[in-house]
Amino acid sequence: MEFLLQGLSLLMAPKVLLIICISSIYGLFVGAMPGLTATMAAALLIPFTFFMDPVPALVSIVTMSAMAIFAGDIPAALVRIPGTPSSAAYTQDSFELTKQGKAEMVLGVDVICSAIGGLMGAVVLMTSAPLLAEVAMQFSSFEYFWLAALGLSATVMVSRGSQVKGALAMVLGLFLSTIGVDITLGLPRFTFGSVELLNGVDFIPAMIGVFGISEVLRNVLEGEMSYPITRVRAGKIFSGMGGLLRRYKVNILRSGLLGTFIGILPGAGADIAAWLAYAVSKRSSKEPEKYGAGSIEAIVDSGTANNSCLAGDWVPALVFGIPGDSITAIVIGVLFMKGLRPGPMIFERQPEIVYAVYLAFILANLLMIPFGYLAIKASSQMLRVPKNILMPAILMFCIVGSYAINNSIFDIGTMLLMGVVGYFMEANGYPVAPIVLGLVLGPILEQNFMISMIKSEWDLTLFFIRPISAILGGLTIIVWFFPVLAAFLEKAKKRNSL
Amino acid sequence: MKKSDLIGGGIFIALGVFIILLTLGFPTLEKGHPGPALFPRILAVLFIAFGGVIFFRGGKGEKKGLEAETREEVLVPKNYFNPIFVLILMVAYIILSNWLGFYITSTLILFLLMIKLRVSYRRGLAVSILLTIFVNLMFAKLLRVPLPIGFLGW
Numbered sequence: 258m259e260f261l262l263q264g265l266s267l268l269m270a271p272k273v274l275l276i277i278c279i280s281s282i283y284g285l286f287v288g289a290m291p292g293l294t295a296t297m298a299a300a301l302l303i304p305f306t307f308f309m310d311p312v313p314a315l316v317s318i319v320t321m322s323a324m325a326i327f328a329g330d331i332p333a334a335l336v337r338i339p340g341t342p343s344s345a346a347y348t349q350d351s352f353e354l355t356k357q358g359k360a361e362m363v364l365g366v367d368v369i370c371s372a373i374g375g376l377m378g379a380v381v382l383m384t385s386a387p388l389l390a391e392v393a394m395q396f397s398s399f400e401y402f403w404l405a406a407l408g409l410s411a412t413v414m415v416s417r418g419s420q421v422k423g424a425l426a427m428v429l430g431l432f433l434s435t436i437g438v439d440i441t442l443g444l445p446r447f448t449f450g451s452v453e454l455l456n457g458v459d460f461i462p463a464m465i466g467v468f469g470i471s472e473v474l475r476n477v478l479e480g481e482m483s484y485p486i487t488r489v490r491a492g493k494i495f496s497g498m499g500g501l502l503r504r505y506k507v508n509i510l511r512s513g514l515l516g517t518f519i520g521i522l523p524g525a526g527a528d529i530a531a532w533l534a535y536a537v538s539k540r541s542s543k544e545p546e547k548y549g550a551g552s553i554e555a556i557v558d559s560g561t562a563n564n565s566c567l568a569g570d571w572v573p574a575l576v577f578g579i580p581g582d583s584i585t586a587i588v589i590g591v592l593f594m595k596g597l598r599p600g601p602m603i604f605e606r607q608p609e610i611v612y613a614v615y616l617a618f619i620l621a622n623l624l625m626i627p628f629g630y631l632a633i634k635a636s637s638q639m640l641r642v643p644k645n646i647l648m649p650a651i652l653m654f655c656i657v658g659s660y661a662i663n664n665s666i667f668d669i670g671t672m673l674l675m676g677v678v679g680y681f682m683e684a685n686g687y688p689v690a691p692i693v694l695g696l697v698l699g700p701i702l703e704q705n706f707m708i709s710m711i712k713s714e715w716d717l718t719l720f721f722i723r724p725i726s727a728i729l730g731g732l733t734i735i736v737w738f739f740p741v742l743a744a745f746l747e748k749a750k751k752r753n754s755l
Numbered sequence: 756m757k758k759s760d761l762i763g764g765g766i767f768i769a770l771g772v773f774i775i776l777l778t779l780g781f782p783t784l785e786k787g788h789p790g791p792a793l794f795p796r797i798l799a800v801l802f803i804a805f806g807g808v809i810f811f812r813g814g815k816g817e818k819k820g821l822e823a824e825t826r827e828e829v830l831v832p833k834n835y836f837n838p839i840f841v842l843i844l845m846v847a848y849i850i851l852s853n854w855l856g857f858y859i860t861s862t863l864i865l866f867l868l869m870i871k872l873r874v875s876y877r878r879g880l881a882v883s884i885l886l887t888i889f890v891n892l893m894f895a896k897l898l899r900v901p902l903p904i905g906f907l908g909w
Contacts, residue, residue, distance in 0.1 A: 432802070
């Protein structure tokens with residue numbers, strides 16, 4: 258209770274409340290702009306968080322991401338383009354209903370279900386994280402090695418498109434993390450005589466490059482998009498909402514829990530939660546034929562799941578230091594930047610910060626209703642902001658943002674290079690989120706492996722003798738062989754059906 | 756045959772081989788146990804293995820998988836020079852900012868990019884100046900980041 262009150266007082270400081278409001282507006286704007294993602298918004302936010310205290314820094318990311326994931330629903334409903342990939346699953350349904358003159362109902366469901374989903378996720382985060390942290394207290398380097406390996410493997414498994422390409426992106430991130438002074442002998446690796454590279458590839462410019470610059474490059478390639486925008490009567494978005502929520506209360510509960518669970522799984526983010534909730538919803542619906550042709554049930558389910566996933570993503574990030582998705586990978590970078598080491602000890606040493614994060618999730622999701630209402634009201638103006646002005650502005654924020662951390666031109670070069678790499682990889686079907694997860698988890702993976710090997714005098718069996726380590730190791734190996742197993746089962750199934 | 760996979764796979768294989776070559780000179784730990792070279796070499800083997808799969812698939816002409824991002828395609832003509840122009844401007848910023856200072860370099864880069872993206876001259880200039888002032892206020896004044904000053908002291 259004491260920590261809860263401390264967290265509350267940290268959150269209620271006027272400066273923090275102001276940051277919450279600004280982050281909300283920023284998140285709503287970026288989320289509602291087609292082509293800009295919540296991860297890009299988080300990457301651009303880091304240079305600012307660098308100059309903030311830990312609580313406002315973390316709270317700004319919580320608020321921004323919650324608002325951005327909701328706001329992605331607005332262009333999905335109004336112009337049939339998802340604002341962020343998390344709204345892609347139900348874009349078709351949203352737009353079909355808009356064509357039927359039900360845009361207000363769709364946006365009302367979007368904002369309310371996002372808020373309910375977010376609150377459910379926050380409750381699960383508050384209850385499960387401290388319990389898991391107690392278990393994590395018994396972890397040693399063996400368990401942390403497997404956790405990092407499991408997180409990376411899960412990221413590859415759930416990456417959309419080719420899993421081999423996902424794996425290559427992850428290995429690239431891991432390789433980038435090896436640049437700099439090695440932990441065993443202090444040997445400079447792959448620095449080619451550069452003093453700047455001795456500390457390794459700086460996480461922040463790399464992140465801004467992969468998520469910011471690559472977005473700018475892609476957007477300027479596509480040129481200016483123009484689309485007819487449906488006008489919305491914002492005053493009507495909540496009418497009939499009570500009945501709708503009562504009718505779909507089971508869906509909301511199911512998808513809220515499913516989304517949070519997906520979030521807790523390392524590597525799986527809000528977009529996957531939305532797609533899975535959509536599939537589960539269709540399978541259990543009494544009207545599956547409506548899916549794709551304008552199903553409000555699909556929107557209820559997926560819209561709840563993607564926002565509930567956000568809080569779930571923070572569970573492995575806070576408890577184990579293993580990111581749940583690309584946004585929490587950024588969060589882990591921010592925690593390290595602030596001198597805070599994510600892991601079970603943060604619950605012992607800085608519980609007030611953890612409680613402030615819990616409360617920020619609740620506050621952000623409560624604020625989502627009035628802020629969401631205002632965003633819907635301003636939607637037609639927001640969607641008219643020309644990209645040919647927005648993209649140069651984002652470019653300049655990327656340049657100055659990556660320079661600001663170390664006041665170094667070298668960091669702008671890092672950002673430029675990573676932006677080009679990210680752009681080309683994504684253009685050729687390689688997912689870029691695993692690069693960042695590899696970059697964050699690389700040192701954890703290597704350090705814990707080397708520490709384990711040195712203290713066990715190179716006895717590999719110890720990775721499988723400790724009970725929790727054995728379970729985590731077993732799970733990781735199952736994930737590695739899952740694609741092979743799935744292909745084998747598929748073949749067997751086909752053979753049987755012949 | 757898919758050219759991009761052949762090239763992509765080839766690059767990753769080459770990177771793997773390059774890493775192995777670079778790690779050949781790395782020292783070992785006591786009793787000859789692998790040290791700083793171990794982790795990079797494992798990654799190099801993974802680069803070669805996965806890169807090989809992509810290369811092999813590209814050669815066989817496997818069907819294109821799902822794109823990484825699910826985004827609605829909008830049929831607009833693509834401007835292939837625009838991304839190159841953005842990169843040129845970033846390199847120009849790296850080279851010029853310490854000499855010209857933030858105000859001039861930023862305004863210039865924003866203005867040139869806006870013109871390239873078909874914003875009118877007058878609007879482009881006005882927005883570029885305003886944006887530069889805004890970025891300077893945010894970073895130099897609010898966050899106290901020492902932005903490049905240049906020979907004019909701007």
